[in-house]
Amino acid sequence: MSLDGKIALITGAIKGIGRAFSEILLKNGAKVSLLDINTSEGNELKTVFDSAYGEGRTCFIRCDVSSETELNDAFQKTIETFGRLDIICNNAGILDEQDWEKMVSVNLNGVIRGTLLGLKHMKKEEGGVIVNVSSLAGLGPLPSAPVYTATKHGVVGFSRALADGSSLLGLGIRINVLCPAFVDTHFFKSEINETLAALQDARNKLFHQFGVLQLRTHCCGVQHVYRPVTTGPDWFSACSNCFNYRLS
Numbered sequence: 001m002s003l004d005g006k007i008a009l010i011t012g013a014i015k016g017i018g019r020a021f022s023e024i025l026l027k028n029g030a031k032v033s034l035l036d037i038n039t040s041e042g043n044e045l046k047t048v049f050d051s052a053y054g055e056g057r058t059c060f061i062r063c064d065v066s067s068e069t070e071l072n073d074a075f076q077k078t079i080e081t082f083g084r085l086d087i088i089c090n091n092a093g094i095l096d097e098q099d100w101e102k103m104v105s106v107n108l109n110g111v112i113r114g115t116l117l118g119l120k121h122m123k124k125e126e127g128g129v130i131v132n133v134s135s136l137a138g139l140g141p142l143p144s145a146p147v148y149t150a151t152k153h154g155v156v157g158f159s160r161a162l163a164d165g166s167s168l169l170g171l172g173i174r175i176n177v178l179c180p181a182f183v184d185t186h187f188f189k190s191e192i193n194e195t196l197a198a199l200q201d202a203r204n205k206l207f208h209q210f211g212v213l214q215l216r217t218h219c220c221g222v223q224h225v226y227r228p229v230t231t232g233p234d235w236f237s238a239c240s241n242c243f244n245y246r247l248s
């Protein structure tokens, strides 16, 4: 799958799934705009990518996706740097049931804003791909994380509606939703607070039922998602035992 000449923008790009997406895209020839909140780690990662894939293949932009101004500016800087936008991955997300309003502004508002900015900046006639990262918790309840579940259901509903709209209007922009189960990242190691501890049994049942994806496995699925064909709405669920199947 050659992505030579394609320009991608990834939010939450310096760790976990976002970093894996970035590497897949770089390995396949794309240039990547890396958005994240941690400037020092972001600049470090750019240095790593420069030596691995060549100078000029990436740029790092400090951006908190919950800030409208920062996200607007990051899209603008990406266009100024690379001249176009073909692929967007709205990946950044957190799990924080205590500060649930912040979680809504990151996990849902950030994805909505990133998607609308993508539609605004992508060249309609040349098509484009938007991948929104939800979760299996976007398709069913995660008992220990009700607000997280709501944000991820919101990402699925918003993306499906927009995908159908894009298809009906012939916008040439494909909108995908990725719904992974548990993936072994920093996110996964988030602190278990007393609520989660009380739901330990429910949690362990889910771990047993869905298993834990390793990023390498997860990346293989990404290549399928990014195939450069503009068709109707695609969305995928991913869990270790029935890795990647297309839902309706």
Ligand SMILES: NC(=O)c1ccc[n+]([C@@H]2O[C@H](COP(=O)([O-])OP(=O)(O)OC[C@H]3O[C@@H](n4cnc5c(N)ncnc54)[C@H](O)[C@@H]3O)[C@@H](O)[C@H]2O)c1
Pocket: 011, 012, 013, 014, 015, 016, 017, 018, 035, 036, 037, 038, 063, 064, 065, 066, 091, 092, 093, 094, 106, 133, 134, 135, 136, 179, 180, 181, 182, 183, 184, 185, 186, 187, 188
């Ligand atoms: N790990 C899992 O089990 C799992 C399962 C399903 C879905 N997801 C989703 O996948 C996405 C990535 O998760 P991960 O496991 O790679 O997490 P992670 O914590 O390893 O990485 C998340 C990245 O996003 C960045 N980030 C956090 N808040 C941000 C903000 N406001 N603005 C910009 N960047 C921000 C972090 O700095 C980090 O680099 C999230 O949306 C998460 O909900 C994760």
Ligand SMILES: CCCCC/C=C\C=C\[C@H](O)C/C=C\C/C=C\CCCC(=O)O
Pocket: 095, 134, 135, 136, 137, 139, 140, 141, 142, 143, 144, 145, 180, 181, 182, 187, 188, 189, 190, 196, 199, 202, 203, 206, 210
């Ligand atoms: C179909 C029923 C929903 C099953 C949800 C399965 C996976 C969800 C993955 C989330 O996106 C990742 C969230 C948290 C992962 C880390 C630890 C907490 C596990 C959840 C808990 O403690 O109950």
